[in-house]
Amino acid sequence: MHGKALPYLLLTPATLFLCVFFLFPFALVAFEAFTRDGGFTLDNFRTMAGSWKFPVTVRNTLLLSAVVVPIQLVMALLMATMVSRLETGRSAALYIFAIPLGISDLAAGLIWLAIFDQSGFLNTLLSNLGVIDRPVMFLGYQSKLTIFIAVALAEIWRATAIMMVILVAGMGLIPREYYEAAEVFGASPWKRFIKITLPLLRPSLQTAIILRVILAFEVFAVVAALGGTNLPVLMGETYNWQFTLQDRNVAAAMALFILAISIGFTLFFLRVLRVPKEARI
Amino acid sequence: MSTVAELSIAAPEARKAGNWLLVATVILLCVWVLLPIYLLIVNALSSPEEVTAFPKRFFPSFDFGSLSFFINFAGVARALWNSVLVATLTMLLSIGFGAPAGYALSRFEFPGKETFRFLVLMTRAFPLPLLALPLAVMFIRTGLDDTAIGLALVHTTLALPFAVLITFSLFSGIPVELEEAAWTLGCTRLQAFRKIILPLALPGIAASAVFAFTISWNEVFAAAVLTIENRTLTAFLLQSLGESPLYLKFAGGAALVIPALIFIFAVRKYLFAMWGIANR
Amino acid sequence: MAEIAIKQVAKRFGSFTALHSIDLTIADQEFMVLLGASGCGKTTLLRIVAGLETPSQGEVWIGGRRVDHLPPRERGIAMVFQNYAVFPHLTVFENIAFGLRMKKLPQQEVEGRVNRTAELMHIEQLLKRYSGQLSGGQRQRVAVARALAMEPDVILMDEPLSNLDALLRLEMRAELKGVLAASKTTTIYVTHDQVEAMSLADRIAVMHQGHIVQAASPVEVYRNPAARFVGSFIGNPPMNFIPAAKAADGSWTVAGLTLPGPKSDKQTIEFAIRPEDVDAGTEGLHATVRVVEPLGPHTLVTCDVEGGLFRAILESNVTVAVGDHLRLLPKPDRIRWFDPETTNAL
Structure with a gap:
């Protein structure tokens, strides 16, 4: 219509905002990571990688993601298919499944703290069942495995919802006729799931997995609430470098490292789960 | 012949069993989601002594000792207020910047449109809270450090892409013809937007505003990095994790969770449409 | 007096030319049908007259006034859309009154006109309803009533009957013809349905690949096609x-x-x-x-x-x-x- 400038006018605030608060700080992070006292250097990365905690944090973060994400994927698929077959109470079930979506990671950590703490509900339950006679320290510095399990459970509990919602929305896009056709041709429910749902759901699976993996690398508050310093992870270490150790440049290097593996995995899943344009619904 | 008869009898039986299994699994999954929240609330509604006692009761005693301790604890009221303030600012900023962009994307074809979309989608591959680190320095220089607006700006980078994509799909769902009809009936572009598009999009915009509010309300890392005196509730709780007593943590956790439950309930109708679309 | 003159109007979308230098004059009170297959440019031409699309070149005159740089609201037109575009958040009454309220007419005048046009379109019993409570045919009537209430010099219609089922289309066609003849407006009507075109039009402009191949009375177009395309397109x-x-x-x-x-x-x-x-x-x-x-x-x-x-x-x-x-x-x-x-x- 009149004035080709209108769309640009409407986009200007958002664009300016993203430039100032997204692109610019990103450039700053990159700059700080590669400089120290005004000169270009890779020292920050050397310091980062040289820290005894670094391999542990990398291992913990990756291991946590590797355990959590596949379980979440299966659970999200289960939730999504279950809900789609439900005749009554569908929206109630969906709402309940989606609740953790609105809960912060810190709150999720605290919720599971109520269960795993020494005076938590798990100890009471176990003693009621007669398994133990005095409370066990699940989250002590010696019990790394139970901390890991508690964090993993809290993460699974908290962040399955986001995958479920994406998958439910994706399943809604698959026309019913495909299932009916498959049924007519004699496909069992399981076969229909494997042959129809999964392939047609691939774009949604792709976004769900990418989003989830990136969020898994950012795990922070859940660990802080449950494990404290006993289960160091990447984001927690970054926070440490920034505040406890007061070294901005190494913190920036950490940030860049997290960014690098995030982008690496994004590209990986974009490639592996790629759907050719002509094969989309 | 007999196998057919058997099958036709067996089928409804099997179907019934399958249904039971389905319902049982759904209920189990609901319990999995709800039980931990319930337990947190039990703790929040118990006296400080009961929280640390062993063995514990699985039902709340409705003693408000923990909660009143929490509310009266130094800094809590202020942190709550800061959380609300930052989240409100984030909501206003992300809708104020995002909705015009969403409208532009839904109604115009113009050079640069794809570049903008790419910029928005790119934010998703980034661990955005990390950007708070360099901004902390920038904010000190500009006097935005430790202010609600400073943190709200960072939270807006998280919420803005969603606001853009959600409002884009909202506006796309309203036929252009309605707007054109309004123009032919004597409206200017602005009048047509106000009289036709806005009333139709308002519930959705409100839902995405609530969504932006929730994103900010829940954010921990950037909040902890950027605030010192003016801590939000999440930052406050994170700071005091080490030293504060258990009952304070649980009461704080409940204070975080309850509003979130209400938010999610308020936007439940839009949850799937918004997430489904925003993440495609 | 609202004669419409389209002078050398062309429209390009990028490298695609939707309209090649169109010249067409529509007399006052004439019922002109733009007929053609989808993609022939007929809707684009209508939208250019309406002001919803800007021509790449050329001029549009309505009632002796050059309008191609004016927004739709200043052109003295009313339009009926293919999907009716009945505002879902307003009652039928408010839909029909919408344009009148924009003109800031006194309430009495608004009510009078709404009731008159509603009666004309036989929807007076629906005035309190919302779009969601109406059938397709009823929405169509609301859309036409909304346009007529404006008492415009020109009514533009973009395939207004194409979303109705066959029987309803027949009924509405006859009704439209009567109502529009009585309203004495100049009408441009876009359709791909040749029967509709033949039955309604004073003159048909047959369009093909962004050109007007022939503009003549229905009988003339049928009997004496000006080009092979017209003969092969019209007639079943x-x-x-x-x-x-x-x-x-x-x-x-x-x-x-x-x-x-x-x-x-x-x-x-x-x-x-x-x-x-x-x-x-x-x-x-x-x-x-x-x-x-x-x-x-x-x-x-x-x-x-x-x-x-x-x-x-x-x-x-x-x-x-x-x-x-x-x-x-x-x-x-x-x-x-x-x-x-x-x-x-x-």
């Missing part, structure tokens, strides 16, 4: 075309029949005849019957003539069977000739 079944070879004396030989024809320096031109304009007899075009379809009042016979498809509509009492050899005699005054290169009528 469409016109038959057979190559004609030049005979020695300047007449033309068509499928075994020699006919007098136009003077041309070409060796072959095209002979054209409508299916209903042939009679089965003892002489005429040599035809072999391929398919026989009795349609009740008459019989549609698809034949092979000179290796090409030829359809003839014959009296239903003529008995033909597949494989029969027929002689089809064209009515001399209905024969048309086309230049095979320019495709224009000769």
Whole structure:
């Protein structure tokens, strides 16, 4: 219509905002990571990688993601298919499944703290069942495995919802006729799931997995609430470098490292789960 | 012949069993989601002594000792207020910047449109809270450090892409013809937007505003990095994790969770449409 | 007085040209139908007149006023959209009143006009309802009432009946014709349905690939297509075309029949005849019957003539069977000739 400038006018605030608060700080992070006292250097990365905690944090973060994400994927698929077959109470079930979506990671950590703490509900339950006679320290510095399990459970509990919602929305896009056709041709429910749902759901699976993996690398508050310093992870270490150790440049290097593996995995899943344009619904 | 008869009898039986299994699994999954929240609330509604006692009761005693301790604890009221303030600012900023962009994307074809979309989608591959680190320095220089607006700006980078994509799909769902009809009936572009598009999009915009509010309300890392005196509730709780007593943590956790439950309930109708679309 | 003049209007979308320099004048109170297949540019032309699209070049005049730089609201038009565009958050009353309120007419005047047009469109009992409570046909009536209430100089209609089912379309068509004739507005009506075009139009502008191929009265367009496209597009079944070879004396030989024809320096031109304009007899075009379809009042016979498809509509009492050899005699005054290169009528 009149004035080709209108769309640009409407986009200007958002664009300016993203430039100032997204692109610019990103450039700053990159700059700080590669400089120290005004000169270009890779020292920050050397310091980062040289820290005894670094391999542990990398291992913990990756291991946590590797355990959590596949379980979440299966659970999200289960939730999504279950809900789609439900005749009554569908929206109630969906709402309940989606609740953790609105809960912060810190709150999720605290919720599971109520269960795993020494005076938590798990100890009471176990003693009621007669398994133990005095409370066990699940989250002590010696019990790394139970901390890991508690964090993993809290993460699974908290962040399955986001995958479920994406998958439910994706399943809604698959026309019913495909299932009916498959049924007519004699496909069992399981076969229909494997042959129809999964392939047609691939774009949604792709976004769900990418989003989830990136969020898994950012795990922070859940660990802080449950494990404290006993289960160091990447984001927690970054926070440490920034505040406890007061070294901005190494913190920036950490940030860049997290960014690098995030982008690496994004590209990986974009490639592996790629759907050719002509094969989309 | 007999196998057919058997099958036709067996089928409804099997179907019934399958249904039971389905319902049982759904209920189990609901319990999995709800039980931990319930337990947190039990703790929040118990006296400080009961929280640390062993063995514990699985039902709340409705003693408000923990909660009143929490509310009266130094800094809590202020942190709550800061959380609300930052989240409100984030909501206003992300809708104020995002909705015009969403409208532009839904109604115009113009050079640069794809570049903008790419910029928005790119934010998703980034661990955005990390950007708070360099901004902390920038904010000190500009006097935005430790202010609600400073943190709200960072939270807006998280919420803005969603606001853009959600409002884009909202506006796309309203036929252009309605707007054109309004123009032919004597409206200017602005009048047509106000009289036709806005009333139709308002519930959705409100839902995405609530969504932006929730994103900010829940954010921990950037909040902890950027605030010192003016801590939000999440930052406050994170700071005091080490030293504060258990009952304070649980009461704080409940204070975080309850509003979130209400938010999610308020936007439940839009949850799937918004997430489904925003993440495609 | 609202004569519409479209002068050398062209529209390009990137490298695609939707309209090539269109010239068209629509007289005051004339009912002009833009007819063409989808993608021919008819809707684009209508939207340019409405002001919803800006032309890449050219001028649009309405009632002696140049309007191509004015927004839709200043053009004195009203429009009926294909999907009706009835505002879902307003009642039927408020929908019809919408434009009047924008004009800031006094409440009494608004009510009067809304009630009048609602009565005219037989929707007076629906005024309190919302769009969601209406059927497709009722929404259509609201959309037309909303346009009429404006008492515009010009009404623009973009395929207004295409979303209705067949029976309703027939009913609305007759009603529209009556209402619009009574309202004395100038109308531009876009459709791809030739029957609709024939029944409604004072004049039809047949469009093809961004050109107006012919703009004439319905009968003229049907009887004397200006180009091969018009003949093949209008009429169901469409016109038959057979190559004609030049005979020695300047007449033309068509499928075994020699006919007098136009003077041309070409060796072959095209002979054209409508299916209903042939009679089965003892002489005429040599035809072999391929398919026989009795349609009740008459019989549609698809034949092979000179290796090409030829359809003839014959009296239903003529008995033909597949494989029969027929002689089809064209009515001399209905024969048309086309230049095979320019495709224009000769």
